[in-house]
Amino acid sequence: MNMETFHPIARCLKKNAARIKTLTIAAGMAGATAMLSGCLITSPFWVQTFDSTSALIPIQTWVTSSTQPVKFECSQAYHAGTYPPYGGETWVSLGSVMPSTMPNYDTNGLAMYGASLKRSLPASCWHQDGAYDTPTYFAAIRAYQGNSESPNYFDSFDLAGLECLGHNVGLLGSWTGWIGKGCEKTYSGSSTPVPYVKIKVEL
Numbered sequence: 001m002n003m004e005t006f007h008p009i010a011r012c013l014k015k016n017a018a019r020i021k022t023l024t025i026a027a028g029m030a031g032a033t034a035m036l037s038g039c040l041i042t043s044p045f046w047v048q049t050f051d052s053t054s055a056l057i058p059i060q061t062w063v064t065s066s067t068q069p070v071k072f073e074c075s076q077a078y079h080a081g082t083y084p085p086y087g088g089e090t091w092v093s094l095g096s097v098m099p100s101t102m103p104n105y106d107t108n109g110l111a112m113y114g115a116s117l118k119r120s121l122p123a124s125c126w127h128q129d130g131a132y133d134t135p136t137y138f139a140a141i142r143a144y145q146g147n148s149e150s151p152n153y154f155d156s157f158d159l160a161g162l163e164c165l166g167h168n169v170g171l172l173g174s175w176t177g178w179i180g181k182g183c184e185k186t187y188s189g190s191s192t193p194v195p196y197v198k199i200k201v202e203l
Contacts, residue, residue, distance in 0.1 A: 039063045041143045046158035049200045053126045059117045061143045068145045069096040070115040076127035077138035077198045083127045107173035135203040142196035153195035155184040
């Protein structure tokens with residue numbers, strides 16, 4: 001099944017860095033009851049590179065619950081993860097958005113809802129990584145539903161993961177088609193999803 005004709009929001013994602021910035025896909029994790037209030041962040045993708053630290057960052061998420069706001073936060077990062085390492089990072093609020101009330105259905109009638117935000121990140125969320133010869137900055141972005149005491153952080157993806165996500169959703173005609181296919185970004189040597197996406201600026 002061709003993803004570009006499968007659904008007006010579910011577009012085929014190819015490994016083309018110039019085109020990927022303008023494409024998003026609809027997908028979900030609604031197959032598991034415990035995950036019904038949170039889903040995916042499909043833009044930006046892992047280590048997506050932007051022109052400057054003042055660039056507008058398009059943040060796109062997909063959820064199965066339209067009744068809870070999606071909250072967005074950012075933090076400093078570096079080449080190996082969030083900064084400072086080992087859990088010392090500070091997360092800054094970027095705001096919250098209510099998901100769209102217009103459902104996007106798969107062939108089984110499962111509904112997904114989009115929630116998006118486009119804005120530049122505050123300077124406090126960018127960290128210049130000294131491991132590079134040229135000025136290189138990293139930031140981390142995460143999204144969640146629920147309260148801060150028990151947040152449901154969204155899964156994130158690199159380019160290969162987005163291609164995996166789009167392929168499997170389209171192949172089965174189901175938002176849950178990607179589950180168990182290893183599409184989401186995980187910690188090295190682990191099956192645990194990384195609850196944020198890291199982006200980059202090279203000057």
